[in-house]
Amino acid sequence: MGKNHPNVDDYVISRVRALESLLLEKGLLAPDAVDRVIRRYEASTGPMLGARAVARAWRDPAYRHRLLNDPTAALGDFGVTYDRLVVVENTPARHNVVVCTLCSCYPWDVMGLPPTWYKMPAYRSRAVSEPRQVLAEFGLVVPPEREIRVWDSSAELRYMVLPMAPASAARLDEDALAAHITREALIGVAEVHLPDGAS
Amino acid sequence: MDGVHDLGGMHGFGPVEREENEPPFHGRWEAVVVAIEAAMLAVGCYNIDEFRHGIERMDPAHYLGSSYFEHWLDGIARVLMEKGVVDAADLDARTRLFQERPDAPLGAPPAGTGPAAGAGRRALTSFRTPVAPPRFAIGSAVTTRTMHPAGHTRLPRYARGKRGVIEAHRGFHVFPDTSAHGLGDQPQHVYSVRFEAHDLWGEAAEPNQRIYIDLWESYLLAA
Numbered sequence: 001m002g003k004n005h006p007n008v009d010d011y012v013i014s015r016v017r018a019l020e021s022l023l024l025e026k027g028l029l030a031p032d033a034v035d036r037v038i039r040r041y042e043a044s045t046g047p048m049l050g051a052r053a054v055a056r057a058w059r060d061p062a063y064r065h066r067l068l069n070d071p072t073a074a075l076g077d078f079g080v081t082y083d084r085l086v087v088v089e090n091t092p093a094r095h096n097v098v099v100c101t102l103c104s105c106y107p108w109d110v111m112g113l114p115p116t117w118y119k120m121p122a123y124r125s126r127a128v129s130e131p132r133q134v135l136a137e138f139g140l141v142v143p144p145e146r147e148i149r150v151w152d153s154s155a156e157l158r159y160m161v162l163p164m165a166p167a168s169a170a171r172l173d174e175d176a177l178a179a180h181i182t183r184e185a186l187i188g189v190a191e192v193h194l195p196d197g198a199s
Numbered sequence: 200m201d202g203v204h205d206l207g208g209m210h211g212f213g214p215v216e217r218e219e220n221e222p223p224f225h226g227r228w229e230a231v232v233v234a235i236e237a238a239m240l241a242v243g244c245y246n247i248d249e250f251r252h253g254i255e256r257m258d259p260a261h262y263l264g265s266s267y268f269e270h271w272l273d274g275i276a277r278v279l280m281e282k283g284v285v286d287a288a289d290l291d292a293r294t295r296l297f298q299e300r301p302d303a304p305l306g307a308p309p310a311g312t313g314p315a316a317g318a319g320r321r322a323l324t325s326f327r328t329p330v331a332p333p334r335f336a337i338g339s340a341v342t343t344r345t346m347h348p349a350g351h352t353r354l355p356r357y358a359r360g361k362r363g364v365i366e367a368h369r370g371f372h373v374f375p376d377t378s379a380h381g382l383g384d385q386p387q388h389v390y391s392v393r394f395e396a397h398d399l400w401g402e403a404a405e406p407n408q409r410i411y412i413d414l415w416e417s418y419l420l421a422a
Binding site: 013015016019021022024031042084101112121130134137138144153 | 204205206207208209210212213214215216217218221223224225226227228230231232233234235237238239242244247251254263266267269272275276279284285289290293294295296297298301305306307308309324325326353354355357358369372373389391396399400403404405406407408409410411412413414415
């Protein structure tokens with residue numbers, strides 16, 4: 001399974017079940033809590049509220065301004081109450097990338113579940129000290145004249161990157177654009193690419 | 200604490216390994232861990248800082264050799280046992296039961312109670328009402344403290360004793376270094392502090408790079 005997925009033995013699975021069982025009996029865990037988590041992250045809040053906000057920002061300069069300067073209000077347009085997001089903007093002169101070196105802080109309410117690599121030691125150790133090398137391994141070569149800003153989420157603020165809009169973004173509506181905005185782009189390890197002929 | 204969790208700048212972990220078409224969860228047990236963590240925070244069995252410090256105290260070799268949700272399991276169980284919510288012998292016995300009989304029934308909530316996680320939900324926010332003005336202005340030069348507390352802290356090892364500049368004010372927040380140890384919220388101003396890569400990594404720094412870290416006021420000294 002590789003370094004990301006050390007084999008999970010049946011002790012771990014049994015211990016989780018034991019904890020679930022004891023907390024159910026104590027009335028501390030609701031009987032439907034697990035199903036709600038599965039439904040939430042498999043269906044409704046995949047990574048994509050953040051993608052929708054980015055798509056809207058690309059199409060609407062006033063929304064872009066709000067997303068960067070008052071993200072709580074900008075997210076409120078989607079019916080979400082989330083008061084601790086900071087949005088950092090990529091430009092031709094500047095590329096942003098997000099990490100949490102101490103644990104794995106990530107804006108779950110806006111970007112869904114973090115990818116496993118985000119939570120593993122290789123990314124957390126290297127993103128602050130050799131981000132250009134890490135980004136190159138993701139296939140993103142940032143030339144030396146383009147500044148890199150690394151955001152280490154050490155407090156309760158959470159970070160999302162506003163990627164640069166691809167040249168052909170204006171051809172697509174918000175829903176179609178959002179479908180091409182990956183969580184990798186919102187973390188800052190990828191740009192957004194639209195397939196040829198997307199419309 | 201200077202634990203294995205404090206990974207920024209460490210060497211030797213190799214390339215970032217990505218998983219193509221990664222599923223949301225790799226098994227039901229991961230979703231169970233997420234559900235338990237959310238419920239424990241909402242009910243108030245522990246706070247987020249106690250939970251993080253629980254993970255930090257994992258055996259270092261186990262930390263590096265296990266998956267992310269195993270970290271959560273370890274931290275949750277440790278803190279629940281310390282607080283007396285779950286008895287260690289009960290948890291061990293129940294674990295053995297499910298190892299021997301994976302299909303044994305889970306058990307049911309106590310009779311006469313409603314949905315458990317509904318009652319006593321707390322607002323989970325670290326923001327507090329400021330009781331003092333911020334000490335540092337945007338653009339001020341600061342130096343981070345050189346400190347090696349045995350307990351919980353959110354000043355990463357790689358950024359201690361370093362020069363930086365106040366980039367932004369992030370509000371007034373619960374202080375993890377006390378909150379993790381039952382010593383109260385003791386809220387402080389938090390700032391985004393900008394560091395030049397060269398000031399953190401010396402000659403090894405990549406060109407044209409800056410690092411921004413959100414830091415509590417007491418981690419900072421006027422430079």
